[in-house]
Amino acid sequence: MNRLQVLQSAIAKAIQSEFDLEIGSEDLTITPTRKEFEGDYTLVTFPLIPKLKSNPAAIGKKLGEHLMAVNDFVTNYNVIKGFLNLNLSNLYWHQVLGDIALADKYGYQPSNGQKVLVEYSSPNTNKPLHMGHIRNILLGWSCSKILEASGYEVIKTQIVNDRGIAICKSMLAWQKFGEGVTPETAGIKSDHFVGKYYVLFETKFQEEYKVWQESAEGQSYLSQNRKEGQSDQDFFKAYKNTYFNENSNLGKNARDMLISWENGDNDVRAIWKQMNEWVYSGFDQTYERLGVSFDKLYYESETYLLGKDQIADGLGKGVFYKENDGSVWIDMEDAKLDKKIVLRSDGTSVYMTQDIGTAELRYKDFGVDKMIYVVADEQNYHFKSLFEILKRLEAPYAAGLHHLSYGMIDLPTGKMKSREGTVVDADDLIEEVIEEARKSAIESGMLSDLVKEQQEEIFRIVGLGALKFFIIKVNPQKRMTFDPKQSVDMQGQTGPYIQNAYVRIMSILNKIDFRVEKNIHGYEISGVEKDLVMKLSEFPSVVLEAARTFEPSEVANYCFVLSKGFHRFYHDFPIIKAESEEAKAFRIMLITLISKVLKEGMFLLGVEMPDRM
C-alpha cells in the first residue's frame, strides 16, 4: 500500500466512525489541491452529501477534525464549499520520497504471469518505410515497454507482407528494366533500390495506360462505359484498376508472375527471394537506427494459406454458412457488422481467413493471453470483424484481443500520397532530425571537448529524441499533422527539453560526491519541492494507466510535466550550494530520483537519455 492509499483508507475510516457508513476508498474522489487553495490533497465531499445526509460544511469539518485527531500525518485542513483540503506533514512527504528511493524497480509492477503479443510495423516488401511506419513502430515499441513495466511478458512481432501483386510489380520492373543492377552496383540503400522499381512499374504502367486511352480500343471503352456527366479524365481514373486487371499487358505480366510465384516457379521465387532480402537488409538498418527490434517474425508467404481449418471448424459449429457458389460467409449484422466473406468460391483464402489462421498460429506458438495489433485506423472495421469472428469461434484468447488504432499522418500541405511523391521517407526524416541536433549542439559549443564519435552519438540520441517524442506525445487515435519544422524543434514541449532536464541533473551529480546523509527529515520541504515529490509519486499509476488504455502519450506528457517542474526548481533553488547540509542532501536525493524516473519514463517511449548535450 502506498502513502496515498494510506490516506484514502484513513478517510474511509473517518467516514465510518463519524457517519457509520462503509465506503470503499476507491470510491472517494481525491485530487491534488489546486494551486490557488491551501492544502496538499483535496477530498471532494459533494458526492457524499446524500449518503451522509449532511451538508458539505459539516462533513468537511467533522472529517477534517477526525483525520487530524487520529492521523499524525494530517496537520491541518480547511473547507471550501464541497472541498475538504488537507495539509499533510513534512514527515509524510519525506516518507513518500523515501518510499520511492527504496523501491526496487520504481514504476514497475511484479509479473502478473500473463503473456501478450504485440504486432507492429508490418510493412510491404516493395518500398522503404515512411513516416506512417514510424508512428506505428514507435507506438508498438512503446506499448510493449509499457506492458512489460505493468507485469506482462511481451512478445514483439511483425507480420511481413512479403507476397502479393504489389511485390510482383517491383519484381517485374526489375526483371524487365533492371538489366542486372543491384543495390551495390547502383550504390543505393537496398530497400530504396527495390522501391525505385516499384515506382518504375507505376510509371511504365501509366505510360502504357495513356497510350491505350488514346487508342481506338480505349476510346471505344470510354464512349460505351462513361457515366453521365463524367469527364474523360474521371472515367479513366476510375477505370484504372479494371484496366490493370483486364486490358493491361504489364498488369497481365504481374498477375502471371503472382501465379508463377504461387506455383513455386524457381526463377520467380529466386527473384522474389533476392529482392526481399534487399528490402530486409534495408529495413534492418532503419529499425536499428530507430532502436527497435522484434522477438518473432511472421511472413505472409508462410501464413497466407492458413485459416482454412478454422473455417471448416466454424462451418461445423454453424458460425459460418456456405453460399450456393461455394463461398463461405459469416453474418454479423446482429453485431452491427455486415456479412463478411471468409473463403472465396474457388476455396482460396481472403485477408480475413489469413488473419484468423495467423491468430491461431500465434496462440499455438506462445499461448498468449492477449494480442495487440498496432495498425492504422483505416482497418478499424476489419479488426472489429476479425475479433467478432474469433469470439464466435470461441478462441480462448478472444477476450484479450485489441486493435491499437492510430490516425494517419497528414502533412501541412495535405495527405501523404505515395503516388504523388509526398511521402516522408523514414530514413530521410531520421537523418534530418539528427542533422538538426548536430547544428544545435555545434552552435552551443557544449560538446567541443568530446571526440567525434561521442559527439555523433549524442546528436543521434537528441535528434531521435526530438522525433520520437514529437510523434508519441500525441494521442494515437488522433490524426496528426506532421510539420517537419516542428518535428525538429528542440525547444519547449519536446524530447530534448526532457533530455536537457536529465543532463542538468547528471551535471550536478557528477560534480558531487554523493553519500546518504544523516537523517534529513528535519528539512522543511518547500512547496515547489513538495510538488515534485507528489509528481514523482504518480509515476507508477501513470504507467499502469498507459498500459490499460494503450496510450504511450500519457507517459510522454507525464515526462514533460515532470521536466517542467524540475527546470523551474533548478532555476530557483541552489543544490550544490544549498542553504544547509540538510537542504543539500534532500535536493540531491530529489533530483537523483527525478533523473531516474525521467530516464525510465523516456525508456518506456523508446527514447534514450544522454549524459551531456
Next chain:
RNA sequence: GGUUCCGUAGCUCAGCUGGAUAGAGCAGCUGACUUCUAAUCAGCAGGCCGCAGGUUCGAAUCCUGCCGGGAUCACCA
C-alpha cells in the same frame, strides 16, 4: 446512406473513470546568462472547449440531435 473516429488559443496538442477561475508548447511582445548546462526560467497577450438541447449540486468531460472533417462499408491487403 450505415458504422466509426476526430473537432479545445493564430498553429501543434494536454485535460475526457463529471469537481473549484479550462492548461502547455510554438509563433508574437517584455525581461533574466562572470552562477549547478539559457536546448533554460519569469512575465504579457491570446478561449461562445464546433452548435443546440438534456442529465447533475456541478459538464470541455456523460446522453441525444445537428454541423464540419477523416476512415470504412471488395470473392484487395
